[in-house]
Amino acid sequence: MAAGTPHMRWLVRSGAALMLALSLGAARVPATEPKGAADPLLARVNGHALHLSDVYASIETLSLGDQIDARDQLDTYIEALINEEVIFQWALRTDFDGDDELRREVKELVVRHLIDTHVHSRLDVSEADARALYEQHPSLVRGEHVRVRRILLPTRARCEQATRCRSLTDPR
Numbered sequence: 001m002a003a004g005t006p007h008m009r010w011l012v013r014s015g016a017a018l019m020l021a022l023s024l025g026a027a028r029v030p031a032t033e034p035k036g037a038a039d040p041l042l043a044r045v046n047g048h049a050l051h052l053s054d055v056y057a058s059i060e061t062l063s064l065g066d067q068i069d070a071r072d073q074l075d076t077y078i079e080a081l082i083n084e085e086v087i088f089q090w091a092l093r094t095d096f097d098g099d100d101e102l103r104r105e106v107k108e109l110v111v112r113h114l115i116d117t118h119v120h121s122r123l124d125v126s127e128a129d130a131r132a133l134y135e136q137h138p139s140l141v142r143g144e145h146v147r148v149r150r151i152l153l154p155t156r157a158r159c160e161q162a163t164r165c166r167s168l169t170d171p172r
Contacts, residue, residue, distance in 0.1 A: 042078055045085040055081060 043050040055078055059070045070077040096103040133140075153159045 043082050045082060046089055048085055048089070050078070050081060050085065 039051045039053045041049055041051055042055065055074070058081060059067050059077070062070060091097065091102070091106075096106070151162065153162060
């Protein structure tokens with residue numbers, strides 16, 4: 001087998017990832033949980049647990065064809081998830097090894113996720129709440145003007161109604 005073949009390159013990469021994983025504390029966990037455990041622990045990488053539910057949640061994000069492949073080769077897929085976790089932990093520990101672009105992208109993703117899960121999910125502003133704020137504090141929203149070139153409305157009647165409203169409020 002030639003050194004430049006895709007199979008040989010795959011073997012070299014896999015071997016390097018496995019050596020890195022073992023040196024950084026990744027380990028497949030033997031089946032120590034009782035049979036029938038709801039969500040068995042499959043591996044632990046420097047304290048980060050990988051459960052069967054994590055594996056299936058990851059598989060669900062794949063395309064249908066890839067889901068079938070991953071389920072057919074579950075042990076290989078689990079090893080790939082362990083390798084991903086090892087690489088991710090290494091990147092965090094080395095502050096992304098000086099890759100500022102990667103650090104910026106990861107930071108944006110983390111911040112967006114935190115805002116979505118801890119801020120947006122807790123917001124519950126009804127139309128009535130917004131109207132009440134508008135009416136109680138007109139100085140917050142009045143005085144701003146927006147220039148619009150084109151407004152698309154679903155029907156001709158709605159367009160004519162909007163035109164009439166504009167002519168009533170437009171001081172020109």
